[in-house]
Structure formats: structure tokens, C-alpha cells
Amino acid sequence: MKRCSHACGSAEHLTSRRQFLGTVAAGVGAASGLGTFVRPLVADELTRQERQVLVVWLAGGASQLETWDPKPGTDTGGPFRSIETSVPGTRISELMPLTAKQMHRIALVRGLNTKENDHGKGHYMMHTGRPQMPGVVYPHLGSIAAKYVTPETSPLPGYIHITPGGGGLSSADAAFLGPKYGALHLGNGQPPANTVRPASLNDLGASAREAVFQHANDRFAKRRRTAETEAYTSTFEQAKQLMARREVFDVTKEPERDFDRYGRHDFGRHCLLARRLLDAGVTFVQVTHSNYDTHNENFDFHLEQVGEFDQGFATLLEDLGASGRLQHTLVIVMSEFGRTPKINPWYGRDHWGNAWSIALAGVGITAGNVVGKTNANGTAVVDREVGAGHLFHTYMKALGLDTKESVDVNGQDFFLADPSATHIPELLA
Amino acid sequence: MTSVDGPAVGPEKAFILRELTHKQPLIACRFAPAHPFVFATSEDRNVLRWDLNSASADPVAFSGHDGWVFALNFTDGGQSLLTGGADGVLTWWPLAADGPMPSRSIQAHGGWLRSIAVAADGHAIATAGNDRIVRLWSPSGEKLMELPGHERPIYSLAWGPDGTLVSGDLKGVVIEWDHRAGKEARRFDAAKLYKYEGGQGVDYGGVREMAFSADGKYLACAGLIEASNPLGAVSNPAVLLFDRAEGKENGPLLQRSKEDVKGVGWGLRFHPGGFIVLVAGGTGGGNLWFFKPGETNEFARFKLPNTARGLDLHADGLRVATTHHDGKLRITALHAKPA
Numbered sequence: 001m002k003r004c005s006h007a008c009g010s011a012e013h014l015t016s017r018r019q020f021l022g023t024v025a026a027g028v029g030a031a032s033g034l035g036t037f038v039r040p041l042v043a044d045e046l047t048r049q050e051r052q053v054l055v056v057w058l059a060g061g062a063s064q065l066e067t068w069d070p071k072p073g074t075d076t077g078g079p080f081r082s083i084e085t086s087v088p089g090t091r092i093s094e095l096m097p098l099t100a101k102q103m104h105r106i107a108l109v110r111g112l113n114t115k116e117n118d119h120g121k122g123h124y125m126m127h128t129g130r131p132q133m134p135g136v137v138y139p140h141l142g143s144i145a146a147k148y149v150t151p152e153t154s155p156l157p158g159y160i161h162i163t164p165g166g167g168g169l170s171s172a173d174a175a176f177l178g179p180k181y182g183a184l185h186l187g188n189g190q191p192p193a194n195t196v197r198p199a200s201l202n203d204l205g206a207s208a209r210e211a212v213f214q215h216a217n218d219r220f221a222k223r224r225r226t227a228e229t230e231a232y233t234s235t236f237e238q239a240k241q242l243m244a245r246r247e248v249f250d251v252t253k254e255p256e257r258d259f260d261r262y263g264r265h266d267f268g269r270h271c272l273l274a275r276r277l278l279d280a281g282v283t284f285v286q287v288t289h290s291n292y293d294t295h296n297e298n299f300d301f302h303l304e305q306v307g308e309f310d311q312g313f314a315t316l317l318e319d320l321g322a323s324g325r326l327q328h329t330l331v332i333v334m335s336e337f338g339r340t341p342k343i344n345p346w347y348g349r350d351h352w353g354n355a356w357s358i359a360l361a362g363v364g365i366t367a368g369n370v371v372g373k374t375n376a377n378g379t380a381v382v383d384r385e386v387g388a389g390h391l392f393h394t395y396m397k398a399l400g401l402d403t404k405e406s407v408d409v410n411g412q413d414f415f416l417a418d419p420s421a422t423h424i425p426e427l428l429a
Numbered sequence: 430m431t432s433v434d435g436p437a438v439g440p441e442k443a444f445i446l447r448e449l450t451h452k453q454p455l456i457a458c459r460f461a462p463a464h465p466f467v468f469a470t471s472e473d474r475n476v477l478r479w480d481l482n483s484a485s486a487d488p489v490a491f492s493g494h495d496g497w498v499f500a501l502n503f504t505d506g507g508q509s510l511l512t513g514g515a516d517g518v519l520t521w522w523p524l525a526a527d528g529p530m531p532s533r534s535i536q537a538h539g540g541w542l543r544s545i546a547v548a549a550d551g552h553a554i555a556t557a558g559n560d561r562i563v564r565l566w567s568p569s570g571e572k573l574m575e576l577p578g579h580e581r582p583i584y585s586l587a588w589g590p591d592g593t594l595v596s597g598d599l600k601g602v603v604i605e606w607d608h609r610a611g612k613e614a615r616r617f618d619a620a621k622l623y624k625y626e627g628g629q630g631v632d633y634g635g636v637r638e639m640a641f642s643a644d645g646k647y648l649a650c651a652g653l654i655e656a657s658n659p660l661g662a663v664s665n666p667a668v669l670l671f672d673r674a675e676g677k678e679n680g681p682l683l684q685r686s687k688e689d690v691k692g693v694g695w696g697l698r699f700h701p702g703g704f705i706v707l708v709a710g711g712t713g714g715g716n717l718w719f720f721k722p723g724e725t726n727e728f729a730r731f732k733l734p735n736t737a738r739g740l741d742l743h744a745d746g747l748r749v750a751t752t753h754h755d756g757k758l759r760i761t762a763l764h765a766k767p768a
Contacts (some may be wrong), residue, residue: 060660072495072496073474075453075472075473078472078497079496079497079514079515079541080496080515081495081496081515081516164630266630290629290630291629291630291631291660293629293660293661294660295660295661295662296659296660296661296662297633297659297662301631301659301660303541303559304631304632305631343454343472345454345710345735345736345754346662346710346711346712346736348662
């Protein structure tokens with residue numbers, strides 16, 4: 001099925017999210033052409049089945065040897081031990097005792113070879129499932145989820161990124177999908193800026209201003225609708241919704257005891273905010289934990305960083321499991337690459353894309369599974385080697401999206417998932 | 430300056446006396462006080478013993494720890510070796526045995542055991558590490574006391590000549606303990622050796638090792654300053670020297686190299702001649718720096734062939750041992766080469 005360009009403004013475009021749903025929307029084809037005005041019953045059913053995504057991004061490149069694929073007692077193993085998990089026979093680093101208790105919810109990919117050791121290119125590859133090439137930019141998974149999974153009527157942005165960095169809207173990740181599917185970044189987990197109506201503007205004044213805006217906007221859209229104007233309108237509408245639902249972003253509304261459970265550090269607070277956003281129905285939430293780029297004193301830094309990750313992540317996974325939300329939420333823990341098995345002169349590990357690991361959980365994933373294997377000291381993949389393209393296909397399958405979908409951009413088809421790769425069937429339930 | 434017995438001490442004329450080689454990178458080292466041995470720990474989890482009186486280059490391996498070994502010391506009049514590391518286990522070994530086996534092991538800490546210090550009179554062994562608690566043990570391994578107070582991992586311990594115990598942590602908090610009463614006596618602020626790097630979101634630095642002067646007047650702390658890029662190994666080695674006279678706790682002298690040579694001050698010793706020996710390693714390579722109390726910069730420097738990680742000073746005052754990433758334990762003489 002071909003899609004029109006985002007800028008065309010056709011009715012087909014307005015229904016594209018639903019049409020693009022594979023298994024979820026298999027019975028909704030009849031709704032094509034109805035736009036957002038699907039029958040309430042169908043809409044309710046879809047809401048119940050809505051897929052969500054949680055990505056935990058370990059920025060800088062977390063060491064697979066200090067997380068998912070430890071090699072204790074070898075020349076590359078470092079100082080740490082491995083520990084048993086809730087899955088017999090699967091051992092992970094002793095730095096993750098809480099995650100070890102959640103292992104029955106997790107699947108590991110230990111045969112990842114992305115052949116990429118550059119931060120920027122690794123970041124792009126792991127978010128888009130392809131190597132970075134000049135001349136074309138593909139959308140990130142978050143933007144794909146925002147466009148094809150998020151209900152058109154959702155009052156909240158489809159793609160929210162909780163980051164230690166700065167906040168604000170960014171369209172870059174959306175690429176040719178269009179700017180309205182970009183990310184809303186919550187800098188240090190803070191609510192979006194300027195979401196409180198000025199005190200000088202009362203209800204009456206706000207209504208009058210809105211009426212004028214709506215009239216002008218409708219008139220303009222009838223004649224000159226473009227991707228940019230649509231994005232502007234969408235952003236304005238979303239801003240109003242955000243103002244009305246500002247409390248969704250206020251993590252301080254969570255119970256005090258949960259701050260202790262998740263950890264009284266930034267990452268713990270960010271994971272708790274992620275739970276709140278997922279509970280509120282946000283389709284795609286990414287939490288970035290920084291920083292794992294440990295060229296120096298890798299072990300001390302991983303001791304601190306992975307300790308924070310373990311508490312926040314394991315608690316969030318436990319809560320998602322207990323609430324049932326994990327049944328329709330895909331969880332991905334990844335980095336731009338792993339770290340060298342060889343320990344450098346400064347007790348550091350350097351960039352390493354040749355043999356590393358990621359973790360998955362939730363909807364569509366075979367929990368407790370381990371796919372792929374590295375050799376005794378972790379220097380090479382020896383079984384079931386996969387790349388970022390295979391992972392991307394797997395994510396889309398798990399979300400019920402059609403991996404063969406393409407988007408028509410100015411007459412040229414662009415496949416959302418790299419056609420040269422396929423999904424990893426052992427990972428999918 | 431003269432040694433206890435032998436040639437005149439002269440760090441300016443230092444040279445490498447001997448290299449002992451292992452197949453894996455080395456971490457920490459110690460000269461045995463009552464035997465002609467030098468010990469080192471390795472990234473292969475072993476503790477290695479070389480006989481300095483033997484021409485053999487092959488070390489005897491002490492195997493048993495389930496993780497890297499970070500700390501070495503001696504008890505029982507120098508007849509027993511104490512080791513501790515990433516498994517949190519404190520182990521006693523008969524150090525002169527041909528086929529060494531642990532004589533005792535106790536789970537001393539949760540997480541890494543980073544430092545072992547033995548009181549000068551041998552009555553107590555202090556250990557500390559990532560669980561932030563200083564623990565005192567009898568020479569035979571009975572727990573005597575716990576000293577909580579640190580809020581971050583403890584990196585180093587030292588006993589003073591007057592029986593004072595100090596502990597230093599990641600954030601540069603140095604606590605002097607009244608260990609007989611089981612409480613803090615006072616604190617020294619070594620926060621200059623710590624940095625939170627906000628852009629990278631990491632804590633870095635800490636009091637890597639401490640040493641008292643022979644008269645107890647000074648407490649020297651090894652570490653690093655100017656950590657502009659902790660994850661990228663960009664920092665400079667430094668010593669923070671405290672005058673322990675009352676009222677001077679917060680006015681330490683920061684000692685550093687004249688040149689900008691990157692690295693971390695991993696270890697230091699007070700030489701009987703009154704000066705400080707600091708070993709540093711990092712992107713600037715391995716170096717021995719020699720500082721006098723009261724002076725900001727070194728009076729001598731000796732460049733080592735490979736980045737360095739650990740240091741010990743022999744009781745004769747003429748030799749220092751250093752451990753290196755290239756698997757070598759180097760013995761450097763602190764005097765002129767014989768003619």
C-alpha cells in the first residue's frame with residue numbers, strides 16, 4: 001500500500017494511522033474514508049488494544065559486559081561477577097540485581113553486530129534501523145509510532161522524550177513523515193514550557209481569541225493546506241490540550257513512596273514520569289539515561305550508572321507488568337553501541353558495535369528468551385548474528401505494523417523498515 | 430637526604446632497577462615487610478608474589494578471589510597477607526607458602542572492598558569500600574566495630590603513627606575517627622579532589638589514597654583535579670596536603686605538576702626523608718612525582734614507560750614498586766646508578 005505525501009492533505013492521509021495498523025486494525029479497513037469519525041464502539045476497541053512503546057536509551061553506549069552479557073573470569077570480564085536471574089540459566093551482571101528478578105519478562109539479544117562505532121551514526125541506526133546515508137533521512141521509531149499508532153484524536157503528543165538535556169518540540173526525528181510527528185522533549189523531566197494561561201487572560205477573552213483564530217485558520221486551510229500549516233494547526237491544538245492536561249507531566253503528583261521505589265535520582269524520577277505518561281495514554285515514551293561513554297574508569301562509572309538504571313528500570317517494568325500495561329507495551333533498552341571487550345589502559349572500554357546486546361520486553365516479545373551468543377570473552381558473535389535492521393523489523397512486527405509499508409514522498413517510495421532486513425522470529429511471541 | 434642504610438636518596442636520579450612481567454594488566458602492589466617479596470594484583474583476579482632475591486621472573490599466584498583484587502596489606506608480624514577486592518571478601522594468606530591457600534576469608538563488605546589498613550601496632554585491621562562503612566577487625570578476623578558516616582563509596586584508609594584512623598571517599602570527605610569511642614573526631618574537606626560533571630551526569634575523583642608523614646603532622650591525599658572530561662580521562666593528578674594542627678583542616682595545600690600532564694594520582698607515600706612520592710597514570714602516561722611539604726610543585730619527576738596504577742615504597746626508602754597496564758611491575762631506584 002502506498003501512502004501519499006504528508007503535505008497532500010488528502011482524506012486518506014487523515015486515516016493513515018489506522019490503515020497502517022497491521023494486526024490491530026485488520027478489521028478496520030472498512031473505516032477507511034471515515035477519517036477520525038470512526039464508530040465509537042470501534043474506537044473504544046482500538047483504544048483498549050492500543051500499542052505503546054517505552055524506550056530506555058542508555059546514552060553513550062552501555063557496556064554489554066557490565067549489563068546483559070557478562071564474561072566474569074575472562075581477560076575481558078572486568079572486576080564484576082554475574083548473577084542468577086528469574087530465568088534459570090540466564091545470568092546477567094551483578095550490577096542489576098533488581099532487573100535480574102524481572103528477567104522472566106525480558107528477552108535478550110546477545111548477537112547484535114551493528115558494525116558502527118560512531119555516536120551519531122549509531123544513534124541514527126538504532127532509532128531508524130538503517131545506516132546513515134547522505135541525502136535521505138528516515139523517521140525514528142518514535143515518530144513512526146506517533147503517526148501510525150497514536151489515535152488522531154489523542155489529546156497528547158504521540159512521541160515524548162524524557163531527557164537530561166533541554167526541552168521543547170523537535171521535528172527532526174519525524175523526517176518525511178512531517179513535523180507534527182516529531183518529539184516533545186521534556187528537559188530533565190520538566191513539563192513543557194508556557195503551558196499555563198497568562199493570568200491577565202480570563203475565560204471570556206480566551207474564548208473570543210480562540211473563535212477568531214479558528215475562523216482565520218479554517219479559511220486559510222480551505223485554500224492553502226500544506227504539511228507546514230497542518231503541523232502548525234496540529235501543534236496549536238496540541239498545545240491547548242497540553243494546557244488542559246498539564247498535570248499529566250507533573251510527576252510530583254505520584255505517591256511519595258514511589259519516589260523511593262524508583263530511586264531518588266534523576267533517572268528514577270524520569271522512569272516514574274514515564275509510567276505516568278504511559279498511564280495517561282502516550283503512545284511512545286523514551287527515557288534517556290546519561291552517560292555511559294566510559295573510555296575512562298568504565299567500572300566505577302558503570303557501578304554508578306547501572307545502579308541507577310537497575311532501580312528505575314526494574315521498578316518500572318515490575319509496575320507495567322503488575323498493571324497489565326506490559327501486555328500492550330513494547331519495551332526496548334538500547335544504546336548507540338556497546339563497549340570494547342578489551343579494557344584500555346585507563347580502566348576504560350571504548351566504542352564497540354561488533355558484538356553487543358539489547359533487551360526487550362512486553363507486547364509481542366517472547367519473554368525469558370535469549371537470542372544470539374558471543375564467544376567466551378565477548379569479542380565476536382558466534383550464533384544468530386543480527387543487525388539494527390532486524391531489530392527494527394521486529395519492533396514494527398511487535399507493534400502490529402506492516403514492515404513492508406512505504407511512504408510516497410514527492411513520487412518516490414520510501415520504506416519505513418529497511419527492505420534488506422527481516423524480523424527476528426525467535427523474539428516474537 | 431639519606432636512606433635508612435645505603436646510598437643517598439635522590440629522586441632526581443631515579444632509574445628502573447627491575448621489571449617483573451605478568452601476562453595481564455596489573456592493579457595494586459605492596460612490598461612485604463618481613464620477607465624479600467613484592468606482591469601485585471592483576472586483572473585476571475590473581476594476587477602475584479615475586480621473590481626479589483630470586484632471578485626467576487615467574488610469580489607465584491594466589492588464587493581465590495571472585496573478582497579483581499584492589500587492596501593488599503600484611504598482618505601477623507608480616508607473616509600473613511591480607512587481600513580484598515570486588516567480591517567484598519577479606520582474605521588471609523600465609524604469604525611465604527609455596528602453594529598458597531587462604532587461611533581465612535570473611536565477607537567483609539557488600540560490594541567492592543577498596544582499602545585495607547593495618548594499625549602500626551597491629552591491634553586492628555580497618556577495611557572499607559562501596560558500602561560506605563568502615564569496619565575494624567581483630568588480627569584474627571573478629572569484627573570489632575563498624576563506623577558509618579560516609580555517604581559515598583570509601584576509596585581509601587590510613588592509620589597515623591599516633592593510632593589515628595582516617596577514611597576518604599568519592600566526594601572528598603575525609604573523616605578522622607575516634608575509633609575507641611566509635612565516632613567521628615573531625616572531618617577534612619578534600620572536595621577539591623572531586624567533581625560532579627553535569628554535562629556527562631557523573632561523579633568523579635575522590636581520595637584515591639592517603640598517607641601520614643612520619644611525625645603525624647601532615648596527611649596527604651592523592652587524587653585528581655581539573656576533570657573537564659571525566660569519561661574521556663581528562664584530568665590532572667594532584668595531592669592535597671593537610672596540616673593536622675587544629676584549625677587548619679580547611680586550608681590544605683594543593684600540590685600539582687608544573688607541566689600539564691594528564692592523569693590520576695592513584696597512590697602516594699610519605700618518604701622517611703620527609704617528601705611525598707605520588708604515582709600518576711593516564712593519557713599523560715605513567716609518572717612518579719616528588720613533592721615537599723610547603724611547595725606547590727614537584728622538585729623531581731620520573732617518567733615511567735607505561736601508564737601506572739599502583740605504588741608502594743620499600744622500607745629501605747630506596748625503592749618504589751609501581752604496577753602498570755602492560756603487565757609489568759617496575760621497581761624504580763630512588764638513587765643514582767652505581768658507577
